[in-house]
Amino acid sequence: MHIDPLEKKWIYVVLAAIALFLGVIFYTAAVRNIHPPGHIETVDSASLHLGEEFAEDKLGARAQADGSVRVTLVAARYGFYPRDIRVPEGTPVTFRIASADVLHGVHVPMTNMSTMIVPGYISTVTTSFPKPGEYPMLCNEYCGMGHDHMWSKLTVVARERWNAAE
Amino acid sequence: MIDSGVRKLALSHLWVAFGAFGLASVLGLYQVLERSGVITAMQSPAVYFASVSTHGVLMAFVLTIFFIMGFGYVTAVSSLKTPLWNPAFCWAGFWLALAGTGLAALPLLIGRASVLYTFYPPVQANALFYIGATLLVVASWLWCVVMIVMHGQWKKAHPGEPVPLPMFATTANAILWLWTSAGVAAEMLFQLIPWALGLAATVDVGMARTLFAWTLHPIVYFWLIPAYLALYSFVPKAAGGRLFSHELGRAAFVMLLVFSLPIGFHHLYMDPEQGAGFKLSHGVGTFLVALPTLMTAFTVTASMEMAGRQRGGSGLFGWIGALPWRNPMVLAGILAAAMLVLGGFGGIVNASYAMNAMVHNTAWVPGHFHLIFAGTTVIMYMAIAYYIWPQLNGKALCSDKLPLIQLWSWFIGMVILTTPWHILGLLGQPRRISSVTYNSLLTLAWEPYELAMIVGGGVLTASALLFLHILAKSQRQSVTEQSFEIEYAEYFHPVTRVPALLNGFTVWNLIILALMLANFGYPIAQFFLVKTFGSTGWGY
Numbered sequence A: 001m002h003i004d005p006l007e008k009k010w011i012y013v014v015l016a017a018i019a020l021f022l023g024v025i026f027y028t029a030a031v032r033n034i035h036p037p038g039h040i041e042t043v044d045s046a047s048l049h050l051g052e053e054f055a056e057d058k059l060g061a062r063a064q065a066d067g068s069v070r071v072t073l074v075a076a077r078y079g080f081y082p083r084d085i086r087v088p089e090g091t092p093v094t095f096r097i098a099s100a101d102v103l104h105g106v107h108v109p110m111t112n113m114s115t116m117i118v119p120g121y122i123s124t125v126t127t128s129f130p131k132p133g134e135y136p137m138l139c140n141e142y143c144g145m146g147h148d149h150m151w152s153k154l155t156v157v158a159r160e161r162w163n164a165a166e
Numbered sequence B: 001m002i003d004s005g006v007r008k009l010a011l012s013h014l015w016v017a018f019g020a021f022g023l024a025s026v027l028g029l030y031q032v033l034e035r036s037g038v039i040t041a042m043q044s045p046a047v048y049f050a051s052v053s054t055h056g057v058l059m060a061f062v063l064t065i066f067f068i069m070g071f072g073y074v075t076a077v078s079s080l081k082t083p084l085w086n087p088a089f090c091w092a093g094f095w096l097a098l099a100g101t102g103l104a105a106l107p108l109l110i111g112r113a114s115v116l117y118t119f120y121p122p123v124q125a126n127a128l129f130y131i132g133a134t135l136l137v138v139a140s141w142l143w144c145v146v147m148i149v150m151h152g153q154w155k156k157a158h159p160g161e162p163v164p165l166p167m168f169a170t171t172a173n174a175i176l177w178l179w180t181s182a183g184v185a186a187e188m189l190f191q192l193i194p195w196a197l198g199l200a201a202t203v204d205v206g207m208a209r210t211l212f213a214w215t216l217h218p219i220v221y222f223w224l225i226p227a228y229l230a231l232y233s234f235v236p237k238a239a240g241g242r243l244f245s246h247e248l249g250r251a252a253f254v255m256l257l258v259f260s261l262p263i264g265f266h267h268l269y270m271d272p273e274q275g276a277g278f279k280l281s282h283g284v285g286t287f288l289v290a291l292p293t294l295m296t297a298f299t300v301t302a303s304m305e306m307a308g309r310q311r312g313g314s315g316l317f318g319w320i321g322a323l324p325w326r327n328p329m330v331l332a333g334i335l336a337a338a339m340l341v342l343g344g345f346g347g348i349v350n351a352s353y354a355m356n357a358m359v360h361n362t363a364w365v366p367g368h369f370h371l372i373f374a375g376t377t378v379i380m381y382m383a384i385a386y387y388i389w390p391q392l393n394g395k396a397l398c399s400d401k402l403p404l405i406q407l408w409s410w411f412i413g414m415v416i417l418t419t420p421w422h423i424l425g426l427l428g429q430p431r432r433i434s435s436v437t438y439n440s441l442l443t444l445a446w447e448p449y450e451l452a453m454i455v456g457g458g459v460l461t462a463s464a465l466l467f468l469h470i471l472a473k474s475q476r477q478s479v480t481e482q483s484f485e486i487e488y489a490e491y492f493h494p495v496t497r498v499p500a501l502l503n504g505f506t507v508w509n510l511i512i513l514a515l516m517l518a519n520f521g522y523p524i525a526q527f528f529l530v531k532t533f534g535s536t537g538w539g540y
Helices: A005-030 A045-050 B004-036 B045-080 B087-109 B127-157 B165-196 B205-216 B218-233 B246-259 B261-267 B276-288 B290-310 B328-351 B353-359 B364-393 B401-426 B441-476 B506-529
Strands: A060-063 A069-076 A079-081 A084-088 A093-099 A104-107 A114-117 A121-127 A133-139 A151-157
Touching (some): A005 B276, A005 B290, A069 A084, A093 A104, B004 B364, B004 B441, B045 B087, B045 B127, B045 B364, B087 B127, B165 B218, B165 B261, B165 B506, B205 B261, B218 B290, B246 B290, B246 B506, B276 B290, B276 B506, B328 B353, B364 B401, B364 B441, B401 B441
Parallel strands (some): A069 A093
Antiparallel strands (some): A060 A069, A069 A079, A093 A121, A104 A114, A133 A151
């Protein structure tokens, strides 16, 4: 088999570049603990209202014992419920979201708060919001004719102004 | 020499492919207009999502499958210099594919299958849509059989000789497609069709998404391999040179086949039904598949540089200017490479899951795949059509200038369309919305880019229609030249023999089997091991 010396050099360069990219990903995964969402937890999307975690009175933002915040949401045509969420800035926030009907996706623009919401599975994503302000929380997966209208409001407030009871 | 039977077979396939392409392009222009909200009377989610679904199915399945089948028959006959194996079987594939397309088109066009080309259960389409799409895929398997049989027969008749590179690549693509389409075929046959017919009450959406992800990445390489074949075999020849490295070309096609299959989970990075470990493993494969593409970039660039220097180009970059830019194949090759560089950069962002979280399902994503597919791949399909059209019809193209205008306008239109799309994605605009209704200041920043996209869509649609015009006008000419030969690039380093591993696929199939078991075995098995909850069908 004939490989030109110049070509061989190029293959080494390419392999080094790929190794660099993969090295960064492995570093952030192993050392910085950055992973894509994916906890493989199942839920019966048809009976969320009867369940423990996603019944109506359990939804919303709650302070946790460790100082973090948990936001429990139901995604359903056409909104994320409850539709108005307040979270403190610079604090780890864990979203737990289940769909009551079809496939949805959620993204808070300009942040990495993003996950798919698949009926039958619970989506979990943890992030923190460094800048206070009002953010739209958009559905980014086609879910029906009203998909354009599916969004809710996320308000990031200064830590001292955040009230856990809200 | 391509006999008249093969010419008719190929032209039939190509006209279906390009007809679908023309219709889908017009729908694309409607979509950018509707989405921008400039003409209020146009606003209609029902029409918009029916259009997006039709555009996706026509471009991703109908254009590609028919083009690849038609061009594949031409490649097999012309590179092996043998007659077509079993023409009746090939025609059966054509009519079955056409029937499938027709069945799927009925519900699509009347808005009864607005589930996008990715199907998205539990939103449910009319059963005819799923059945038609499945028939189209099954028909394409007949083509795969023909390619594999012709490859095998040639090898038996020429023991020890290397299979010509164009046929080696085409057979790799046939095998790739059999592996690739198994995922979506399983989703259709075991999940969506029984569910749409009412035989199954629910569908496990997690499993459906996993099976679709099996198909969703390698299908891109199924589309791309004919474009790569042209880069290896037609572009250096058209530039007046030879192919720099023939053996590494074969190695690149083998790598595309092996590495593109077990990596589909980068489409599921943000999904809850698969774990982080398997996502990482698929992520590694996603980066590895860049290797054959970058090898191709090197080989093709080296071939072009030699051609450019032979034509009197000198200096570090002077050879680029010396290339015959007025040759449609050379021009398309250069423009395809430019779009591949831009699209490949975006692809690295998507493949890195920490960055992907910022752009997942935003307008960035259609921006990315329009560059790679509608840009790089389709512009090479166009160049291939310009090259083989005279050979299939026995008539020269109707104009030397029009194809150049058409290719340039396709490139310029694609840049005007996809640059704003990428920016909109970074500004957080979701893909697949028919209007902007969010009560947020953020959306003000989106408006100028939406308007720019209309210009891009307009240029592209005009270019697509010009393409069809050139093909139709050339075919209708009365002068006949009678040259039915297709010529492939010769090699810079003479080929004596190649290692058996680069002349067949048995070992590679076993390696793929092992990789697929490792990367999809447990992720699919888990749906049978844990208690999952299916979804009933939903309208839209």
